[in-house]
Amino acid sequence: MADEKPAKLPESVEGKVLFNVxxxxxxxxxxxxxxxxxxxxxxxxxxxxxxxxxxxxxxLANGRLLGTRxxxxxxxxxxxxxxxxxxxxxxxxxxxPLEGSVHTFTVCHxxxxxxxxxxxxxxxxxxxxxxxxxxxxxxxxxxxARPSLDWVGMKVRARxxxxxxxDPTDVYFVPA
Amino acid sequence: xxxxxxxxxxxxxxxxxxxxxxxxAMVKEAYDYALADLGLEFGKAAELVDASxxxxxxxxxxxxxxxxxxxQDYLGLCPKPSRRVEGGGATGGLAFQSGWxxxxxGRHELVLVYGWETMSRVNTWKGNEFIALASDAxxxxxxxxxxxxxxxxxxxxxxREFGTSLxxxxxxxxxxxxxxxxxxxxxxxxxxxxxxxxxxEMVAWPLTLLDVCVMSDGAAVVLLASEAGxxxxxxxxxxxxxxxxxxxxxxxxxxxxxxDRPRGEVMLLPHEKPGDYPGLKYPGVHSFRAGxxxxxxAYAMAGIGDPAAELDFVELHDAYTSSxxxxxxxxxxxxxxxxxxxxxxxxxxxxxxxxxxxxxxxxRLPVNPSGGLLACGHPVGATGLMQAVFALWQLQGSIGRHFxxxxxxxxxxRRGAIHSHAGTGTYVVVSILERAFP
Ligand SMILES: [Zn+2]
Numbered sequence: 060m061a062d063e064k065p066a067k068l069p070e071s072v073e074g075k076v077l078f079n080v081x082x083x084x085x086x087x088x089x090x091x092x093x094x095x096x097x098x099x100x101x102x103x104x105x106x107x108x109x110x111x112x113x114x115x116x117x118x119l120a121n122g123r124l125l126g127t128r129x130x131x132x133x134x135x136x137x138x139x140x141x142x143x144x145x146x147x148x149x150x151x152x153x154x155x156p157l158e159g160s161v162h163t164f165t166v167c168h169x170x171x172x173x174x175x176x177x178x179x180x181x182x183x184x185x186x187x188x189x190x191x192x193x194x195x196x197x198x199x200x201x202x203x204a205r206p207s208l209d210w211v212g213m214k215v216r217a218r219x220x221x222x223x224x225x226d227p228t229d230v231y232f233v234p235a
Numbered sequence: 236x237x238x239x240x241x242x243x244x245x246x247x248x249x250x251x252x253x254x255x256x257x258x259x260a261m262v263k264e265a266y267d268y269a270l271a272d273l274g275l276e277f278g279k280a281a282e283l284v285d286a287s288x289x290x291x292x293x294x295x296x297x298x299x300x301x302x303x304x305x306x307q308d309y310l311g312l313c314p315k316p317s318r319r320v321e322g323g324g325a326t327g328g329l330a331f332q333s334g335w336x337x338x339x340x341g342r343h344e345l346v347l348v349y350g351w352e353t354m355s356r357v358n359t360w361k362g363n364e365f366i367a368l369a370s371d372a373x374x375x376x377x378x379x380x381x382x383x384x385x386x387x388x389x390x391x392x393x394x395r396e397f398g399t400s401l402x403x404x405x406x407x408x409x410x411x412x413x414x415x416x417x418x419x420x421x422x423x424x425x426x427x428x429x430x431x432x433x434x435x436e437m438v439a440w441p442l443t444l445l446d447v448c449v450m451s452d453g454a455a456v457v458l459l460a461s462e463a464g465x466x467x468x469x470x471x472x473x474x475x476x477x478x479x480x481x482x483x484x485x486x487x488x489x490x491x492x493x494x495d496r497p498r499g500e501v502m503l504l505p506h507e508k509p510g511d512y513p514g515l516k517y518p519g520v521h522s523f524r525a526g527x528x529x530x531x532x533a534y535a536m537a538g539i540g541d542p543a544a545e546l547d548f549v550e551l552h553d554a555y556t557s558s559x560x561x562x563x564x565x566x567x568x569x570x571x572x573x574x575x576x577x578x579x580x581x582x583x584x585x586x587x588x589x590x591x592x593x594x595x596x597x598x599r600l601p602v603n604p605s606g607g608l609l610a611c612g613h614p615v616g617a618t619g620l621m622q623a624v625f626a627l628w629q630l631q632g633s634i635g636r637h638f639x640x641x642x643x644x645x646x647x648x649r650r651g652a653i654h655s656h657a658g659t660g661t662y663v664v665v666s667i668l669e670r671a672f673p
Contacts, residue, residue: 072358080328096252101298109373138374138494163388163520165393167379171364174379182384184494184520193494193520197377206440211395226377 109115111141114152119229122219124155126190137187137194154186155194157217159235162186162193166206179203185215185232200233236339240465240671242458242480244632245269245622249422249453249612252355258291258302259309260543262349262454265617266310269456269624272637274472277311283467284458285343286513287317290330290350291616295365297353306349322662323369324554326350327455327619328655332484332664333371334459344464351454352614357592362450369658371492383447383555385493385659387439390557393521394441397553398570399560401441403575405432406592407556408445408609410583413590415606417642422451422612428591434555446556451612455620457627479630482650483537489660493520502527504534504567506541512571523558523660526565530665533652534567537667542567543600546667547648549583550622552656553607562654566665568600604629604643619655623666626651630670 109116118125128135131148141150163183167197170178181198198215216235223229245268247253247261256264270280273471287310289303297304303319320330329351334348354362367380375385393399408427415421427445435443460468465476490496498516502524503509518524530542549568553559560574569577577583581594583602605611605625608618628634629651634644643650650669657663 069517093624096254099298112373118515125637134494138492139493144490144495164387165384165391166437167381167384168359168437168439169363170379170381170384171376172358172360173364174381175360177379180379182379182381182388184388191497195375195492195494197378208395211391227374228378 112139115139116229119219119227120223120225124157124217124230125152126155126194127151127162128153135190135192137185137190137192155190159185159187159194159215159232161198161210161213161215164198164206164210166203183215183232195227197228197231198233199231237341237461238462239335239338239481240462240476241481241623241627241668242460242465242468242476242478243273244414244433244455244457244627244666246271246420246617246621246624247454249420249451249614251416251449251451253353254355258297258351258353258454259306261353261452262306262351262456263309265454265456266349269458273468273476274474275296275564277466279471281311283471284312284315284345284347284542284623286315286337287312287320287347287349288330288334288337289317289319289524290326290348290620291319291336291367292321292323292326292352293615295368296356296362310349312347323657324552324613324615325655325657325662325664326616326666327621328653328666329619329662330616331488331619331655331666332486334457335481335484335666338407338459338461338464344461347456348459348620349374349454349456350616350618350620352616353452354450354614355452359450365421374494375492377460381439382658383442384439386555386557387442389493389520389561389659390441390555392519393557393561396515396519396521397560397575398448399575401433402429403578404441404446404556404560406578407553407559408432409590409592410578411481411553411603411607411609412445413588414585414604414643415610417638417640418606418611419638421606422449423610426591442555442557443474448554448608448613451614453612453617455617455624457620457623471489477631477633478671479627479668480671482665482669483533483535483539484664485529485532485534485536486662486664487525487532488662489518489525491661493659496520496524501571502531504531504542506567507570515571517571522571523656523663525577525660525663526562526654526656526665529654529663530566533665533667536671539667542652543569546600546650546652548601548604548626548645548651549654550605550607550626550651551654552618553603553609554613554656556609559602559607562656563602566652566654568602585643585645601645604645619664621655622653622655623668626653626668630668
């Protein structure tokens with residue numbers, strides 16, 4: 060906005076722990092009492108399985124990008140599916156080319172809490188000739204302050220994290 | 236199937252946070268309003284209503300499982316049966332159709348559908364994280380799960396494919412915020428200009444803060460009835476009801492991962508011809524195939540051949556300015572690729588309001604006369620039901636009574652559509668409502 064925002068200290072939920080609240084002598088005053096708002100932390104570790112998609116993550120840890128192809132109808136998947144959406148047959152693992160192009164993109168200046176500290180970052184959908192579906196990834200090495208529609212179609216090359224996290228960010232792309 | 240009528244509804248105050256009430260009390264606000272509007276007393280309603288459908292999206296936001304049963308008891312509806320329906324952003328629209336099914340099938344005569352969301356219980360960015368968990372948690376979410384980012388990628392492809400402009404998207408924001416100035420239920424009631432939309436803080440390029448709806452706490456309810464149910468209500472209240480008939484329902488789905496959407500042929504509506512879209516790869520990530528599927532089924536059931544000519548207004552799921560433009564096309568209000576020019580023409584604006592821009596065909600088919608999600612807010616489980624309530628009031632001609640002013644009343648509205656949509660176009664439902672009283 061054109062107008063300058065008034066100076067403001069950053070807000071956070073840190074503060075004092077309160078162990079008591081005022082209470083009126085007259086119970087009729089209770090309905091005008093402010094709501095009591097308490098902090099309830101919630102954290103859990105899931106023992107999550109990638110199931111039949113596991114080889115994809117093993118591939119990333121070994122510098123290989125895997126998709127799948129239907130054995131029956133030959134439809135091919137840039138993000139692996141072990142059963143074909145079109146005919147239901149079982150798919151086979153294939154190796155995808157490390158070079159593809161940007162089908163579409165965005166620059167995220169905000170994000171879910173988990174990713175907020177990584178902003179700004181670029182999300183892309185990667186396409187390959189002859190592969191029917193796309194792959195969601197990050198694009199590094201472009202200027203987040205200068206996004207342009209011309210990025211659509213940009214040739215990009217896969218890079219792999221040296222220290223695998225066993226999540227899909229073990230691969231990301233850079234301009235080829 | 237039997238005819239089903241939408242009899243009455245209510246909407247609570249939508250706000251960024253409602254810490255002064257629990258979710259049950261918030262639903263009761265909307266319920267009490269609906270009953271008062273009909274002239275039905277609480278105890279009598281508990282006696283007459285056969286069943287309910289509970290509409291809420293995220294268990295994470297409340298950290299309370301089976302919350303529907305807590306609303307059922309708060310509204311005094313135990314031991315009547317109830318069920319929960321959930322489908323992301325489309326939860327409200329799905330619950331509405333679930334209520335319709337319960338009546339149309341002959342199982343129940345009177346079904347209450349209630350919906351809510353309390354999104355203020357976590358901070359905005361944790362909330363965005365919860366919402367992003369409604370994308371593939373193995374392949375999409377960990378890459379940087381953020382719904383505004385997903386929609387931004389979809390519209391970038393729309394811009395590239397069809398030449399849709401940032402100014403056209405901003406016009407949707409101008410329209411919906413401009414309408415909401417006159418809607419006392421709306422969370423945001425400040426008009427904005429195209430320049431302000433583009434100058435607002437960037438969220439995910441090219442979508443700014445004013446291209447994106449906000450999170451809300453809020454609730455909405457509707458009451459659905461068979462003919463026998465209507466007669467029951469009229470006997471109890473001693474008044475003639477002024478209902479809308481649910482003339483058509485439709486639904487559709489698409490693959491959870493945008494990456495998996497095919498690139499094939501357009502699914503045509505009756506007013507379109509093969510050959511209208513040479514070379515267009517459909518739906519890709521630029522269009523919502525589920526929205527087309529839902530519209531096609533709803534129009535077929537309601538006997539609609541050309542929706543732009545045969546609907547008097549539309550309340551559609553504008554979580555993003557971009558998705559409103561994309562939805563014009565899915566619903567056949569404009570051809571694929573012409574959604575941007577449709578808003579520029581002024582057709583989806585209300586007649587008689589000054590938006591501060593020149594609109595050559597202003598007001599031919601008002602879309603989101605209420606202000607939509609962009610300005611009213613989006614308390615997920617309540618949103619689709621809020622649309623149903625506002626649509627009913629349009630068809631009754633009672634906007635003036637409910638809003639305290641007539642500015643958003645579509646003159647002589649006889650038929651409208653409501654459209655509810657979930658994450659990147661996965662679940663989409665469309666329902667057609669028609670005035671059903673003399
Ligand atoms: Zn196959």
